[in-house]
Amino acid sequence: MSKAIIAPLPGVFYRRPSPDQPEYVREGDQVNPGDIVGLIEIMKTFYELKAEESGVVAGFLVNNEDIVDAGQEIALLK
Amino acid sequence: MIKVLKPGLQTTVQDQGRLGLYEIGMPPSGAMDQFALRVGNMIVGNHPNAAVLEITYIGPELIFEKDTQISLTGGLIPPKINGVPVPMWETLAVKAGDVLSFDFVKSGARIYLAVEGGIDVPLVMNSRSTYTLIGIGGFEGRALAEGDVLATGDLHERKVAAGTRIEESLIPTFGRSHEIRVIVGLCSYRLTEESKRIFLETEWTVTPEANRIGYRHKGQRLQFVEREQPFGAGSNPSNVTDLGYPIGSIQVPDGVEPIVLLHDAVTGGGYATVATVISTDLNRMGQIKTNEKVKFVSVGLEEALQIRKENQLVLNKIAENIASR
Amino acid sequence: MSKLHTRYEYGGDEFVFVQLSEAMSLEANFKGIAITRKLKERNLEGIIDICPANASYMVRVDPDVLHPDRLINELREIEDSIKDLDIEISSRVVDVPVLFEDPWTHEAVMMFRDRHQDPNSTDLEYSARINGYNSKEEFIGAIDAAPFLVSMIGFVPGLPWCFQIVRQEKQIEVPKYVRPRTYTPERTFGFGGAFAVIYPVQGAGGYQMYGIAPAPIYQKEQTLPDFQESIVFPQQGDIFRYRSITRDEYDAVRAEVEAGTFTYRKKEITFTPQEVLENPERFSEMVLRRLYHD
Structure with a gap:
């Protein structure tokens, strides 16, 4: 059974804290509640998108720097 | 007293705005959705210009330190008290120790929290509105931060019974596609006839650059009429001799992305403005999110004034609704 | 006419x-x-x-x-x-000191060369050249020589657009940066299109940068005497003389500003548009005489 991590707000999605740093998490990584999986930039603010449950990252449904909607599924956990 | 446990994404104190100061370069600021501000204050029996909290996208977590009444109006960012969902557009009684929090945004972009008496911050040039660019008004000239403590004021005019709710049919709803009515004008003579048509026919997408200063839209490229550059206007075809920008005016720097200037915008500059959002639809503009669709619909002045009257009638009806309870 | x-x-x-x-x-x-x-x-x-x-x-x-x-x-x-x-216009003529080629705006100039029309010149060198001056000193001299009319206030609180009181053929005109800067020091003296400005606060900007004013034109704390009535000093219709000053004078004015004692040298003035339009040079001379000698 897979669980989705949802964007709570619209903006530009980033998988890395900054362009020269590694991605927060990758496919196959274990995440726990509170772990950051990406950033959403809106109104010059970076919102930390966090996992709310534990699981293994099955995959991302959006690309780095895509514009995402509020309520859009960003990643799946299994 | 209200204590900020978590500030939310961008929560600011706003009222009807700092009016009459374009002359010194001061934009009006104030609530982006003035309809929600007005109704929110009515529901708690406040003066129309009492200050409220404007909450954008992600709600704060607030603890009330005394018993009071509140209202929540505007976009749907579902509110909860002590973790239990509570209705919007209704007079809510809260007790000392109650915690207000919010779910993720469902529709619209901004929700307004009005509190009996209004949020009490110092008046700066006759307004309590926050203008963050130069750090004046509101709570210390900035968005709320964790640990801030807000006082409430004395702009309470009449007691409204808890549970007072306005008629469903009078409550605005917000989808994901928006028709925003504009009056074409200002420097629209700079656009080619074809680009004027494209401007009105295009379904524009709101970019991530959408905030209290303005909303930038992606869609089509617009073209300007060829000309010999007037002295002082600047070399780009979208340039004009620097002029004033009305709130709601739309400019298209280099013809690339139309920007609707909003409450905290710059008050003037050198880009041709081509249309202005009518005053009633500025409220709806403030409820639009990044990535949603906007179509600009041209109306004439008389139609705009008629729409303004109808909006006033809705407000009057709401006031009667509340008074009859 | x-x-x-x-x-x-x-x-x-x-x-x-x-x-x-x-x-x-x-x-x-x-x-x-x-x-x-x-x-x-x-x-x-x-x-x-x-x-x-x-x-x-x-x-x-x-x-x-x-x-x-x-x-x-x-x-x-x-x-x-x-x-x-x-009609008669009543306004003020004001002495506004400016330190040209100061270290702070120079640093900003160098930071954004890649956004400029001419990355190999400074803003001053470039502006002097395209306006037909032989040197940046001559160009600064032209700005210093005749006062400016405050023709508009706006963009952000207090920013004065200033148009020089000279004949059309002697007006300076410069383009804005190719791409706007993300940083401009507070109180930068800049030029864009046909207008001189002072940036009230630090921020983004696209005007050519020539120097810095030691005194503020905007003060939200309202502690200086010139800001008692309003957080904004310039008023449309004012006449500003941008006077080129030395580093020593700059430091002295800064000290006065920080001590809360600085006031602009200014005089009330009443004039008619005709006298300006008929002979801008004569009007400018009269204004400067009034400001410094009357």
Whole structure:
């Protein structure tokens, strides 16, 4: 059974804290509640998108720097 | 007293705005959705210009330190008290120790929290509105931060019974596609006839650059009429001799992305403005999110004034609704 | 005598925008000053804002009280009544010291060379060249030589657009940066299009940067004597003389500002647009004499 991590707000999605740093998490990584999986930039603010449950990252449904909607599924956990 | 446990994404104190100061370069600021501000204050029996909290996208977590009444109006960012969902557009009684929090945004972009008496911050040039660019008004000239403590004021005019709710049919709803009515004008003579048509026919997408200063839209490229550059206007075809920008005016720097200037915008500059959002639809503009669709619909002045009257009638009806309870 | 063509436009249901001319000129600006000052005197109910600009102006109304078409009728009437610009303007002439080629704006100039028309020159060198001056010193001399009319306030609180009181053929004109900067020091003296400005606060910007003013033009704390009435010092219609100063004078003025004692050297002045338009050089000389010697 897979669980989705949802964007709570619209903006530009980033998988890395900054362009020269590694991605927060990758496919196959274990995440726990509170772990950051990406950033959403809106109104010059970076919102930390966090996992709310534990699981293994099955995959991302959006690309780095895509514009995402509020309520859009960003990643799946299994 | 209200204590900020978590500030939310961008929560600011706003009222009807700092009016009459374009002359010194001061934009009006104030609530982006003035309809929600007005109704929110009515529901708690406040003066129309009492200050409220404007909450954008992600709600704060607030603890009330005394018993009071509140209202929540505007976009749907579902509110909860002590973790239990509570209705919007209704007079809510809260007790000392109650915690207000919010779910993720469902529709619209901004929700307004009005509190009996209004949020009490110092008046700066006759307004309590926050203008963050130069750090004046509101709570210390900035968005709320964790640990801030807000006082409430004395702009309470009449007691409204808890549970007072306005008629469903009078409550605005917000989808994901928006028709925003504009009056074409200002420097629209700079656009080619074809680009004027494209401007009105295009379904524009709101970019991530959408905030209290303005909303930038992606869609089509617009073209300007060829000309010999007037002295002082600047070399780009979208340039004009620097002029004033009305709130709601739309400019298209280099013809690339139309920007609707909003409450905290710059008050003037050198880009041709081509249309202005009518005053009633500025409220709806403030409820639009990044990535949603906007179509600009041209109306004439008389139609705009008629729409303004109808909006006033809705407000009057709401006031009667509340008074009859 | 006028070649101006007025355009009346609605800005939504609350604004009337009036463009007096597409091109900037002293005449267009004086006309705007004249009309907006007359409008103010009429004290019409329902007016929220009267905002004069460079070659245009806008008025915000409560349309429930004052119908925009009624306002336009009033404005046409006023425009007809001042056809010959037969008015007196009362304002101030102010000495505004500027340190050209200062270390702070120079640092910013060097930071953004990749956004400039000519990455191999400084903003001053480039501007001097395209305006036909032999050196940047000569160019600074031209700015220093004649005062500027504060033709508009706006963009952000207090920013004065200033248009030099010289004949059209002697007007300096420079482009804005190719791409705007993300940083401009507070109190930068800049130039864009036909306008000199001082940036009230640090921020983004696109004007050429030549120097820095030691004294503020905007002070939200309102501790300096010139800011008791308003957080903004410049007023449209003021005449500013941008005087080139030395580093020593810059430091001395800064010290006064920090001690809270600084006041601008200024004089009240009344003039007619005609005397300026007929002979800008003579008017400029008269103004400077009044400022420094009377």
